[in-house]
Every structure is written in structure tokens, then in C-alpha cells.
Amino acid sequence: MGITHVLFWFLSILAIFGAILVVISKNPVHSVLWLIVVFVAISGHYILLDAQFLAIVNLIVYAGAIMVLFLFVFMLMNLNAETEPQKNRWLKIAGVVTGGSLLLVLVAALKRADLKTQIAQMNKGDIGLIHNLGLSLFQDYVVPFEISSVLFLSAMVGVVVIGKRE
């Protein structure tokens, strides 16, 4: 039971706990904050899996940029209070039950695979380093990389189209 294990369990529990709170907390702003917590926990996992680059990007892009964006929007619409009217209980229950059963069937399906021997290697290997990632990103993955620029372009244009006042 090394430190990594402790950390693993801690982060996992933190992530799940945070996730649940994201879903159940009444105040949207709280949800956002809890989501950030989840992201932090996941970044922690990345570090454990020595994917340092991803860990950082995750923090910067997600926990930083995106979540801030969300917060902005909330502020913009000042929905910080519990303005959200309650969905009727039955739908809620139905939702939870369905989500739970989805978990159930997924687990049931995956349990049958014996992955005992399969290990996610820890604190070893340097594929997560920005150097290696960069290299293969600009060699093998150059096409998708360029293509993704199209994605951004379209997103950009789209936001302009939507946002522009007429």
C-alpha cells in the first residue's frame, strides 16, 4: 500500500464525490466549483499516470478557461441563486435509476473481461512528456492537428454568426 495507492484512492473518491455534488448541488455556481474540484482530481490522476502534459493542459484549459467561461455565463444571466425550478420528482428518480442501471450494465459487461494481468503502469515511462507528445503530434498526427484547425474555424464562424446582433 504505497503512497501512490493512497493517492489513487483519495483522488478517486474525491473525483466521484465532486461529480456527485456537481449533479446534486442546487446552486449552479457551486456545481461549477465542484466540477473544478473533479477536474483537479483527474489531473492528479494524470500525474499519477505520469501524463504531466495532459495534467497541466487539463488544469489550464478545463479548470481554467472553460470553467471560467461557464462562470461568466452564469454571472451574465445572474443565475447564481437556486433559480432552477425543480424537475418533477418522478423524472428525477427515473433519471437516477436509468443512470444507475447504465452503470450496472456497463460494469456487468466489463466484469467478464479478465484484465487482472493488465496493469496501468505508474511512475515509469516518459510518453507523457511534452517532448515525446510534441514529436509524434507533429509527425504522425499532423493531419488531424491541421484538420482540427478547421474545427476551430467553423466554431469561430459559428459563434460570430450566432453572436452578431442584427
Add this chain to the structure above:
Amino acid sequence: MNAILLSAIWGIVMMFSGIFTKSKTAIRNTAILGLVLLLLANCADMTGMHVSINVHKMLYFDTFGLLGNGIAFASTLLLVLLSGRDMEKVGHNLAEYFALIFFVLCGVAIVTTFNTLLMLFLGIEIISIPLYILTGSDKRNLKSNEAALKYFLMGSFSTGLMLLGIAFLYGASATGTFFIDDLWSAGAVKTNPVFISGLLLLLVSMAFKVSAAPFHFWTPDVYDGAPTVFTSFMATIVKVSIFIGFVRLFDEGFGENQDKWQIFVAIITAATLFIGNVTAVFQQSVKRMLAYSSIAQAGFMLLALLALNSVSKQGMLLYAAAYSVATIGIFAVLIRMKDYTFEGFNGLARQQPVLAATVTIFLLSLAGIPLTGGFFAKYYMLAAVVSSGHYLWLVIFAVLCAAVSVYYYFRVIQAMYFKEGDGTTEAEPSAGFKGLLVVLAAVVLVLGIWPQTLLGFLSKLPYTW
């Protein structure tokens, strides 16, 4: 490759065209030019003339995909020619709309030629994100907004599913790559369940994109809410090209363990056929009816996926062509109608004989009556499954559903020809419009008499890459 590049570039061109000129005609002509070039570029691709870029096996070009591209581009061209003017009515940002359309086409070109799940994912996203926008492009119209939001929320949800699927497949693959042709290696029996789960989730997300039941719920609302021009675009070009990607994925990726997933496809197909056809019966608005009919047609296309043999791939292309042309034609007329309900079509034959006649041909094609492309499209689908020898019950079920489809397609014909009324278009359609419709009708008929004209390419093209 040409197509991907050109579409992306031309997207940017269109983006800036809005700055340099305010003349909508100029913009539209630029777009048309672009599409023509795109078509040529694709032909070049097909004949092996292409800019050589090392894609590191991320893309794989074959006749099937490229022909699919060709169909998509050609249909887009027809759509723009027929309904270009109507795009102007949607909003002021004509240039941007065209830009987005070109980006979508770029995505299409990727989805039809991807060779790794990553490219598939990117392609799908490049298609989806502009579509969210186009759906909501009629900003003052609440229906359009609502459609956009629904589409977006559910779309991103399905993206999540797809990614989980991809992750599982990645975990199951022995080589640790995303190339579709070595996703499954017989050695990795232990990880079989992971593989299957991934496959299922991928299947579900793709089914969502092609609006197959029970993942079709977004379709009627989105198609109904979106500006009709873009509905036409989504319902035809986007849908069929994703279908081609769909078939491609399962053919290359999961072809050899068909037995593992055929049953799921069968279930989805049956559900789609049933829900699509039966629900369409009671619709009051032709637009919404067409939305459901597109679901029904998807059900038929799924038969190709079920059988997954040479016949079904040919049939897929034929279906793509026949279905797109017919649907674009109908939508082109629908856009011009005063009233989108069935009553709106009453007596159209007297007001606009040409429109009525052509629409009739398109509807007959959708219903799968011989002498129209739709017949051979359906024929190939049925033939594909029959030749595979399994799931004959599904074939029977499919034809019964096709019989149901006659009900709602013929309602339009009845309205146009046999009902009294003064349903007509908003403005007298131009001669060019009519002429083009006639051409489309002719295309449908040609496909209905010599499908070889299209499918000939599959066998004739000497493909090299």
C-alpha cells in the same frame, strides 16, 4: 485529399467573401464555383490525380468513399442551385452560412475517407458543430433556437458516448492504436467484453448521427425547427455521408466479427423502420413528415449495414444518390410553398403543373416505385440482406413498412392532384428553377432505369493510392 483541402480552403474563401462583397448573388456564385471545383477535385481524386501528402495512414481513400464524396458534393451543388436564393431569406450572414457548409463538406470528406477513429471523431465533430449553428441560424425564430439547443445538447451527449466507445476499443486493441483495421485482433479474446462494449457505444453514437431509433428523437424537432434549406442539407448530404462513414467503419473495423453485432443492427433497424414509418403517418406538416420519412429511409439504409457485402455497399451509394436527389427536390419545392401543411399542397397540380409532376416523381422514388431510383435503392438493400441469407423476417418487415410509407407519400400526391384547393408557391418560380427540377426528375428516372450509370464507377474506376 484534394477534396478535404479544397473544401477547407474554400470555406475560408467564403468566410472572407462576405467582407469583400455585399452582393448576395456574387457570394452565391462563388459558392457554386467552389462546389464545382470541389466536384472536379473529387473526380481528380477518383482518377488518382491528387496532391500527395503523407497522411500517416490517418486517411484511406477508396472508390466507395470518394464516390460517396462525389454524391455529397453533387447533391450540395444541386441544393445550392435550387435553394440558394432561399438561404438569403434565413439571415444576413450568407457568406458565413456558405463557409459553414463548406466546413461541413470538409467533415464529410473526412468521414467518408477516415482510417482511424480519431479522424472519424474529428470528422463527425466538424460536421456537427457547424450544423448546430446552421440549425440556429434563424435567430429571431424561437423554433430555430430551440432546435439548435436541443441538437447541441443531445449531440454533445452522443459525442460523449462515442468517446467512451472509442476509449473501450482503444483499451481492447492489442496494438494500442486507433487504426480501424487493427482494432480487433483475434488474439485479444480476453478483452472481448471491452471490445464489444466499445463497439456498442460506437454503434449507438453513429446511430444517433444517422437518426436511427431509438436515438432519433432529435431528428423531427431539429429538422422541423431548422430553416428549411438547412433541413434539406442535413436530411440528405450530411445523413448519407455519415452513413457511408458508418458502413465504412463497420466494414473495415468490425467486418470479420459481423456475427457479434448483427443482432444489434437488426434491432435498431426494425425499430427505426417501425417508428419512422408509423409516426410519419399522422403528421400534419409536410416538413415534419419528411423528417420522419428521413428516419424511415435511414431504417432502409441500415439494411446495408446489416448485410455488409458488396451488394450492400453498391446499394448504399445508389440509395445515397437517389434519396438525396429526391429529397432535395421535394424540399426545394416545399421551401417555396406558402403553407407547409398537407392542405397547403391542395390543388398544386393546377397552379404549378411542373412542380407537381416533379414532386410526384420524387415522392414515387422515395416510396420505391419502379422506374425511379428509389426502387433500385430499395431493391439493393433487400437484395443485400436476402443474399446474406439471414434476417429474412427483417426484410419482410421492411417491405411492409415500405407499404406504410406509401400512405404518407401519396397523401401529398393526392393533395396536389385530386384535392380541390389553391395551394401554391409564394412567388411564381423561375423557369430556371423549374428546369432544374425537371433535370433532377430526369436524374431520378435515369437512376431508376440504368442504375449502372452510377454504380458502373465502382467497378470501372482503376483506384490507386
Add this chain to the structure above:
Amino acid sequence: MNIQLVWLVPVLPLIGFLINGLFRNSLSKSLTGIIGSGTILLSFVVSLLIFGQVRQPGFEPVVVTFFDFISVGKLSIPFAFQVDQLSVLFLLIITGVGFLIHLYSTSYMHEEEAPHFARYFSYLNLFVFSMLLLVLGANFIILFIGWEGVGLCSYLLIGYWFKNLEYGNAAKKAFIMNRIGDLGFLIAVFLMINQFGSVTFSEVFSHAHSAKVGTLTAITLLLFVGATGKSAQIPLYTWLPDAMAGPTPVSALIHAATMVTAGIYMIARSHVLYDLTPVTQGVVAVIGLLTALLAATIALKQDDIKKVLAYSTVSQLGYMFLGLGVGAYTGAVFHVMTHAFFKALLFLGAGSVIHAMGGEQDMKKMGGLKKFMPVTSLTMLIGCIAIAGIPPFSGFFSKDEILAAAYAKNPVYYAVGLFTALLTAFYMFRLFAMTFSGQFRGTHDQEHHLHESPSAITIPLVVLAILAVFAGFLGIPEALAPNAHILGKFLSPVLAGETAAAPELSHGTEIGLMVLAAVLALAVSVGAWFRFKSKPDLAEPTGFGKVLANKWYVDELYNAIIVKPLDLLAQFLVFFEKNIIDGIVNGVGRLVQYGSRQLRLLQSGQVGGYVLLMVVGIIVLFLVELFVKK
């Protein structure tokens, strides 16, 4: 005269039919009459010439084939005529009596305006044509063609006055009842095709001995069903009395002299088969006997002069079938001939009376016509004597021959037959007395119009009367004069083998029977004559008489057990069609619409709902993966 020209016999009337039919609007009545009767006369002449050939000793039956009518697989049905003693005899009867009746009609139908007059004659000619086809046919199919043809013509002629729906119904009844019989006939034909691979008389009869008795019985019985329809035997006899709706000459020709005897002809023609099937013979005899008795009893209480004659016809036909049943084929044919004469005579006489009475047919309104129309009454009297079987008139000989054979077969037959004969004598003289003697009971202006009919009517009467008197001498029984039975000798080549069926009686008994019959008949006739000439029965029949007057309620019975149920069934089926079968079809449509209306509701518009359903879908797929074995 070359026998090959036999086709002239039927073709001539056909030509008459065509001319009268096509140019009915342009031809004058006289011309029509000449064409109509003339063609028949011509074919009568031709028949005579042929007869001249046939009666040469040692004449062998000739089959004249014209063309291949139907040939499928091994079955080949030529369009061929067979000329032999039997068919020639019928040719003579048909064309001869036919001509007389045509002649009679020219005057009788004179009130009709020209087109209808022409229509009448064309029908009549067509009938003669079909009848000739019937007797000339060399196989059962040609026979059947004529068989149905005469049915058609009788339908057309009964319904000749089509304005009157009653007549129309009578015509329909006749046709349909005939059709019922025809179905039996057809099935018999099919059986023959199966059994012998042919329907040609010669082949069928020559192979008959090799066939199983069961099959033969079936064939003969089915043929007999056909005969009961055509010749008005139990159970299909009820159409004949109604058929009296037609013009009287028609009744005389079709419903007395010729068509109704087609059944007898057919059975006599195929007697070879019947000789081999005693069961059928029994059935035929009994049916014939019963019909004879039943009809005779009904005739007792009829007041309509034509109805009486109609029932007597039925009864006489019954006689003939009795004859066939007991194997006295010659006797039957003999009776056909004599009956043709005297019954035609009676009908024409009745027609003349009706003509004079201005269309009145009810005997209660007649009486005392003797003094107004002497010729008619005289000839009628002859007819009555003939039919009553009083020697030496023709009826006596023919009837006696049958009775003798019946006695030889089974005395009970004889007893009943004799009793029927006496009934016949009774009601015939009742008819005669009520019509011609006593006081006239009609209205005054009817009386004013009474007159003897013109010569076109009386001449046929006279001719027929003469025949009715002397025709009997063609068949003087062995018992009286050895081999004086000209007819028997003449027909023996065709109807040979009957003697095997009927054991010979000793001459003594035969003569005894004759005398008995003659005496009784005479007594009854005279009795009836005196009973009715002074005080005819004008009272409404009561008790048993009522039952007879209402024809044993047979029509009502049929109505109750066949027509009504069928009608109800049809009504039910219409309901069934509308609500069950079509209901199901439309139901499917409605079901789809209903399903559509329900499925729409899935599309709630709620994103949450949609996603929920999607996830459920995923779960279902996974469950399939987990639990369905592939």
C-alpha cells in the same frame, strides 16, 4: 337425298332466326310469318327426304362430322351429327309439329306489332334450331348445346311479354330449374370424360360394358337429374306449370310437344347405359310414376285451362319415364310421338279457345263453347279421347305399351299407372265439359265476341287431330296383330336390347290388361263428362281439394326450404363482407393510424425525455449483449 346434307335441317331454322332477328324492324308481319314457317317447312321436307333414306332396310347410323369443336389433350369433341332412326323420328316430330305451330302462330300472334312479331318468330326458329341440334348431336356435348339452347329459348319465349314481371319470374324459374338439372348433366359428362375419355355416343356405349357399375349408376343418375330438369319431373317440375305464362303456341310446341321430351330422348338415346344399371332404372320408373300421379292429382282441381294441360303434360311425361324405367324405350318414344300430337292439339285448341275468349283462361268463365266454335271443340274432344287412352285413338296404344311393360316389371307400377290414367281421363273430360258444354259463364261482351278461329288456326288443329287419331296404329302390340308394330321395327336397330330388360307377357294377360284399361278409361271419361257438363264445380275447393288446388303447396315448400335460407345466407354474407373481411382490411389501416397517434407522444419535446429514452435504448442493447446467446 344425301345424308351429308343433314346440316340443312337445323341450319334452315337458324337462317330464319337470323333474318327475322336482324331485320325485325323492317320486315312486314306476313313476310316474317312466311320466313318463320317456311324455313321450318323446308327443314321438314329435308327431314322427310332423310327419313326416306333411313327407312331403307339395313340402314346403318351415319355420323356426319363437320369440324373439331374442342380438342384438348386426348379428349376430342367433334362438331358432329348422328343420323339414325331415333333422331330422324324426332326430326319429323319436331319439324312437323313445329311447322304446324308456326303456322298457327302467324294467326294467333297477329295482334303483336311487327318487331315483336318478328322477335317471336325468331325465338321460335331459334328454338327449333336448338332442338334439332339436340336430337342430331352425335355426342353429349353437342346434345348439351341444344339442351341448353332450348332452355334459353323457352326462357325467352316464356318471358316474351317482358313488360309483365310475373311472366319474367316464370321465365327465370324455368331457366334456373333447368340449370340445376344441367349441372347434373354436366357432371355426368365429366364423369364420362374421365371414364371413357370421350363423349361420343358410339364410343361411350361401346365401352360401357367395361365400366364399373357404380360409375355407370352415377353417370346415369346424374343424366337423369338433367332429365328431371328438362322434362319437369319431381323434384324439378314446378317450372312447367308456371311456364304457361308464355304464348299458347309456345306452350304447345315447347312445353308439350318437343322440349320437355328432350329428357326422354336423351335417356332413350343412352339406353345402353341404363340397361346396365337396374338401380337407376328403378329410380327413373318410381320418379316417373310419382310425378305422373302427383301431377294428375293436381290437375284435378285446376281451373286455368292451360294449367290443367300443363299438369297433364307433367303427368304424361311421368308416364314416359315410367316406360323408360321399365325398359320400354320404344313405348316411351312412341308415347312421346302420340303425346306430341294430341297434347299439341289440346294446347292449340285451348289457345283457340283463349283467343276467342279474348285472353280468358279460367274455365269457370267458359262453358257452352261448343256451339260457337265447332271445329275447335271437335278436335279438342278427339284430343281428350286420345289422351284418356280410349281405343282406337293413339293415346291408348302408346300408354298401353308402357303399362304392359310396367306390369311385366312390377304389377304395382301397373296399378298406379292405371289409376293415373283414369285420373287423366277424369280431369281431361272435366276440362272438356267445363269448357265446351253447359251454359256460357263469361261476361256479356265476351259472349258477343265468341267466334270460331281463322283457318290458320283450325287447319293445324285438324291435321293434328287426324294424327292423334291414327298415329296409334304405328304401334299395334304383338298381342293384337303379330309384327304390326311398325315403329318398334323401325326403331329396333337403335333401341335394341330392351326386350332383354322387359320379360315378355303372355298375350292373354296383355289383352286382358288392355281391355281392363280401355273399359275403365271409357267409364271414367263418360262419368266425368256427365258429372261436369250439367253442373261444373265452381265452388271454392275445400279440404283435400284445396290442397290439390294449391298443388300440394310444393312451391311454398321449396320457397321455405331453399329460396328463403339462401336469401338469408346471402344477406348474412353481405354483412360479413362489409364488417368482417373488409372490416379487418380497413382495421389494419386504422390500427396504423392509431399507432401513429400514440407513437407521436414519444416525441414529447423534452430533451430530458429524449435522453432518457436513448439511455434506455443503450441499456436494452447491453442487456441483449449480456443475455441473448448469439
Add this chain to the structure above:
Amino acid sequence: MPINYYIFLSVALFCIGVAGVLTRRNAIIIFMCVELMLNAVNLLLVAFSKMHFHALAATNPNAGIDGQLFVFFIMVVAAAEVSVGLAIIVMMYRNTHSIDVNFLNRLKH
């Protein structure tokens, strides 16, 4: 760490996200739940990439790197989606002053 821990962890996170989508009415929160799902997937991918690394490092020093690159692309796409999504939501809000998905029911049946 055995791989199935990670599998179950991320599946759990994913399903929580799904449940969120199903239960909440606030469009943005729903969207956040989707983001949560994406992150679950990312985690899984990284874990798998290390698994493959463990399995194949001997032959290929860069084994498993594809997974991490994929995660990178997912983040890219997510960013783009967020921008578009929020734009749409804002537009919706402009017109209806609500981001409650239950009010999105003009289109139905």
C-alpha cells in the same frame, strides 16, 4: 494499478454525468455534466495508454502515446464545443430569458 480500477472509476464518473444530464433542467448544468462525461473518458484513455505502454514498451518505446494524443484532441474539440454551446445557450437566453430545457417544447409530436 490494475486497469479495471480505472475502468470502473471512469465508468462511474461517466454514469454520474449521464445521471446529471437526465436529472437537471438547467441547460448549462446539463452541458457541464457532458463535460464531466468527457473527462471520465479522458481519464480512461490515459489509463489505457499506460496499459498499452506497459504491454508493449519492450517493442515500441512510444507505445500507448496515441491515447494521450487522443485526449489532447478531445480537449481541443471540447473547447470548440463549449464556445459554440455557450453561444447557443446565450442566444436562447436572449430570446426567452430562460435556460430551462423544459421550456423547450414548441417542437413536439
Add this chain to the structure above:
Amino acid sequence: MVPVLLILVPLVTGLVGFLIKNERNAKVWALLSSLATLIVSLWGLTLAKTSPMLHANVEWLPDLGSRFAVGLDGLSTILSLLTAVSFPLIFIATWREQYKKAWNFYALMLLSQAGLIGVFVATDALLFYFFWELALIPVYFLSSQWGGERRIAATFKFFVYTFVGSLLMLVGIIWLYWHTPDHSFSMQSFYALHSKIAAKDQTWIFWLLFIAFAIKMPIWPLHTWQPDAYEQSPTATTMVLSAIMVKMGLFGVMRWLVPVISVGSWQWGDTVSFCCMIGMIYASLVALKQDDLKRLIAYSSIAHVGLMCLAIFATTSSGMQGVMIQMFSHGINILGMWIVVALIERQFGTRKISELGGLAQKAPGLAILLVIVALANIALPLTNAFVGELLLYSGIFSSTATQYNVVYTVVAGLSIILGAVYTLNMIQRVFYGNTNALTAKGVDIKMNEKLALVAIVALILVFGVYPKPMLDLTKETAEMILTKMNYKL
């Protein structure tokens, strides 16, 4: 060559017909075209049976193994002849009908003729299916455009009903196609099939095909579209429907079902025959209760068709030839009936028997012609139908394919009687009796109808007295079909 012309002439003239925007010219054009077709088909009759002119076979869809193969053997000759004869008669008889947009009407009529002939001459299964549908479409438009007040619903029911059938048939055809050794739709390779279809497949493939044909014929209990369709269609179309289209079903059975699925046919022949038998009695009884002339004739036609289908499954040579002849005869006769109905309807604006009566006084010519046609309809001797029905019944009776042959003959025979009943009822109530207010102003038959009817009557009598040509024409084909059918697994 000949069959190609038979299809092309009406097809081309029909397409041209849309452009003639003048009622009278369109009418004349249609008549001329149909006469041309008639001439072509007569020319076909003069050719020797072996003549290459009677066949055509050109490349069409090589990848699908389907060729544009057409040919005229006994069966297809007789039916294409029927089609070619009927259309001029129809045009002549309905010469006085007024249609709005008449040119479209006549053009569609010609197109339907092309489709029908195509069905009859096609010797390639896919081509057959093609024409099968194509014949349907123009009729659909004709009926829903120019029909009675309930036309849309009735026609639509008819269309969907038949469409379901033909789709099932399509599945069947495809299935057979995949089992042909050379993956071809040609008739020969289909006929070569029967050895290769397993017994268990025979059953359902048989039904897939048969249901389509049964709906078209129609066979009880799949018949309910027919009376409505007949009632609601314009009379000219009704004539096409009942004189020719009905024969498509029978033709299909004889050409594409029994020779191919012989074992299945043997297996299920009794079931089918039973339905036919029921249907005959049923239809006859229902006809008794009909007050609408069109419905009455519709039901009588159901009965007749039932008999023909029954005879097919009797698998006897006389039955088989009887069917072929009877198809022609029935077409001609019922055409005559329709002409009379059309006349009555146009004159008095009603088809209700109860509202008519006494017409014989006003229209003796019509009455006589009708009586002849009606008698042919109940198969009186010396009319063409007699020959047919005699062969049919004797065929059924002598059938060895079933042990119920006697039952079939007797029960079906009852419809002879019932047929007489309702036909005579009809004649009597329409033509006999006294005129009423409505019929008092009736006038006699016009020249054009007289022409058509006389032609029909002539055909009736000629083939009634001298059917030999027909028999010779059909003999070989019948034997061929029988040899195919008699193949046992």
C-alpha cells in the same frame, strides 16, 4: 421485335398524348394508337411460333443479371391480344364520355396499356416486376382523378393493397434470384430452379408470390378492394381493371409461380383451391344482394376468376388450356357488360338496379346485345365462355392433384346456377317490366357503343362456335407449364 413494338407503341404514343392539349384530337390519337397496337399483335399472330420476331433480348442490367427479355408464347400472345383488342373497344365504347383534361386521361390509359402488355410479354422476372408496378401507377392516377365521389379512398385502398402484395412478391423474386445457379432473372433460370429449392423454403416462397397474385386476381378473402375500386373508377378504367388487370394475377400464377415453385404449389394447391371454391360461392351469393350494377359485375368477376385459379391448381391440360381461353373470353365478356353499364349510367345517371326498369322497351337493341353478353357471362353453349368453363370444370373434375376434385367441381358448379340467378335478376329488373319516370326518357344504343358491342358479340360467337384457333394457340404453353408443374422433389 413484335413484343417490343407492342410495348413501345402505346408507351410512346402515350407520352406524346400528354402534349395534345385538345380533347378530340387526344381521343382520336388514343384510338389510332390502340388500333396500331392491335395491328401489331395481329401481325404477331400471323408469324410462325418459332419466328425470331416473337422474341427480343437485349442487355439491360448486366451486374444484376437482368436483361430486357420479352417474348410471345401461347399464354402471353393470348393475353397481349386481349389487351390489344380491349383498348380500341374501350375507346370506341366510351367515345362520348366527357373528361376534363381529357388528354391526360387518354395518355394515362395508353401508358397503362403499355404496362399491361409489358407484364404479359416479359420473360425476365425483374422486368416483369417493373411492368407489374408500372401498369398500376397510371391506373391509380386515372381512378383517383376521374373517379366517383369516394374515389380517393377507394383507389388508395386498392393501391396499397396491391402494393403490399407486389413488395412481398419482390422479396420472393429476389430470393429466387439468389438461388438461381447463374444469378439471373431470366425465365429459363427460374424454371431451372425447382430442383434447388428446399421443401421448407418452397412453402413461404410460394406464399410470398401467391399473395401478390391472389390480391390482384382477387381470391377470397383478399378481394375487398375490388368492388370499391370498380365502383369508384371511371368506367373506362374499370374496364381495364376487370377485363385485363385481373388477368395479371392469373398470368403471374401460370408464368412465375406454379412452374417455378412446383412443389410448393402441389403442397398448397388444396388450400388455394379451397379459398377459390369458397370465394366463388361467396361472391355469387353476395352478388345476389347487390343493387349497384358495377358492384354486381365486380362480384361475378370474382367468382369467375376463382374458377380459373381453381383450374390452374387442378394441373390438368384441359384445365390449363381452359384458363387461358377463359381469360380471353372473360375479358371480352365483362368488357361488354361494362359497356352496357357505362351506357346506362351516362343515360340515367344511376347504376342502381332498383331505380331502373323497362329499358327493353326504350332500348331494344341494347337489351338484345346485353342479353347475349350476359348469357356469355353465364357460359351458355355456343358462347366463348362455354368452351372455357367446360374445359375448366372438366379439368378440375379430372384433376389428380387433389382428392377433393369432385367436391370442388360440385360446389363450384353451384355458382353456375347462382350465376344464372343474379344475371337473370339483373336483366329482368333493368330491362323488363314497365318503364318508370327515370327510364321513360331512355333512348336506344348509339352507333359507337353498338359498334363495340357488336364486335364483342361477334368475338363471343365466333370463339363459341369455333374455338379451335385458341386451343391450338395455347396447347404447347399449357403442356410446358404442366411438365414444369409435374416435377416432383
